[in-house]
Amino acid sequence: MPSAFLSHDARVRDTWKAAFPDLLAGPLAHVPPAATLVWALRPPRPDGDAAALVAGLRRQAAGRPLILLADVPDEDEALAALAAGASGYCNGHAAPAVLAQVALAVGNGGIWIGQSLMQRLLAATARGLAAAPSGQEAGAASWRERLTAREQEAAALLAQGASNKEIARRMAITERTVKAHVGAMLEKLGARDRLQLSLILNGLEAPR
Numbered sequence: 001m002p003s004a005f006l007s008h009d010a011r012v013r014d015t016w017k018a019a020f021p022d023l024l025a026g027p028l029a030h031v032p033p034a035a036t037l038v039w040a041l042r043p044p045r046p047d048g049d050a051a052a053l054v055a056g057l058r059r060q061a062a063g064r065p066l067i068l069l070a071d072v073p074d075e076d077e078a079l080a081a082l083a084a085g086a087s088g089y090c091n092g093h094a095a096p097a098v099l100a101q102v103a104l105a106v107g108n109g110g111i112w113i114g115q116s117l118m119q120r121l122l123a124a125t126a127r128g129l130a131a132a133p134s135g136q137e138a139g140a141a142s143w144r145e146r147l148t149a150r151e152q153e154a155a156a157l158l159a160q161g162a163s164n165k166e167i168a169r170r171m172a173i174t175e176r177t178v179k180a181h182v183g184a185m186l187e188k189l190g191a192r193d194r195l196q197l198s199l200i201l202n203g204l205e206a207p208r
Contacts, residue, residue, distance in 0.1 A: 003103060004035030006057070008043045019096035020103075028053070031060040037103060041069040041092050042077075050077050054084040065106045069094075075117045088112035110193035118194060119161055143200055143207045146188045154181040158194075159201035 004024040005016050012025045016039075024032045031038055038061050042050050050068060057066055067088035068081045078089040087106045090099070091114075102112045144152055150171070157167045164178045171178070182194065190208025191197035200207050 002035050003037045003039060004032045005039045005041070006031065007041040013092075015093065015096050016099065019099035028057070031057060031064075036064055037107060038064055038066045039069055040066065041071070051080040051084040054081050054086045058085045067102060067106060067112065073114060075114075078113055078117050082111065082113070089114070089117070105193065108192065111195055113195070115163070119163060142203075143189055146207065147185060151181050151184055151188075154178060155185055155201050158182065158185075159198055161198075 002022065002024060003020045004026065005012060005020075006026055006028045008028055010025055010027045012023065016023060024035050026032055028040060028043070038057065040053065040057050042053060050070070054066060054068055065087040066085070067090055068078075068086045069090055069092035070077065071092040073089070073091050081089050088102055088111060090102050090112060094102070105112045143155070147155060153171060154167050157170060162170070164175050164182070167178045167181075168175045182197070185191070185201075186193075186197055188207075189197060189200050191200055
C-alpha cells in the first residue's frame with residue numbers, strides 16, 4: 001500500500017521513512033496519484049484549521065483514506081478531523097512500529113485514534129445510550145445471544161468506556177484474557193475496530 005506523506009515543507013522524517021521505505025512525499029497542496037494511503041502533517045496551529053485541511057485533502061484524495069498527523073495532538077482537534085472525514089489521527093512523531101499499526105488498521109477499513117480519545121468517545125457513547133429511547137436499549141441487547149457469559153460481562157464494561165486494564169481488574173482476569181474476549185467480540189459481531197464495537201454494544205449500530 002503506497003503511502004504519501006504530505007507536509008507544509010515536503011520534508012520526510014526518519015521515522016516515516018523507517019516505517020515506509022518506499023513512501024511518496026510532497027507538499028500539502030498535492031496528493032500524489034499513486035498513493036493509496038495519504039498522511040498529512042498538520043501545519044502549526046496558527047496556520048490554519050485542521051478540519052478545513054482534512055476537507056480539502058479529502059477532495060484531492062478522491063476516496064483514498066486520509067490520516068492526519070499532529071506534532072501536538074489534541075483531542076478536540078482529533079474529533080473535528082474525524083468528523084471532517086479523516087480515517088485516523090496520530091502523533092507526527094510516532095514510532096515506525098506505531099505508524100505501521102495505523103496503516104494496517106486504516107487499510108483494513110478501520111479508524112485509528114489515540115487511547116485517551118478512544119476512552120473519551122466510548123464514555124460519550126455510553127452517556128448517549130443512557131439518555132436514549134427504550135427502543136435503542138432493546139437493540140443494545142441483541143448482541144448478547146452471540147457472546148458467552150464472560151464475553152457479555154466484558155462487553156458491558158467496554159460499552160461503558162472501560163479500558164482493558166480496568167476490565168481486567170473488575171473481572172479479576174489478565175489483560176491478555178481481556179484482549180482475547182475483545183477479539184472474539186470483534187469477530188462474532190462483525191466489528192472493524194473497538195470504536196465500532198462500542199457502537200454495536202450500545203445499540204447505536206446493528207451487529208453484522
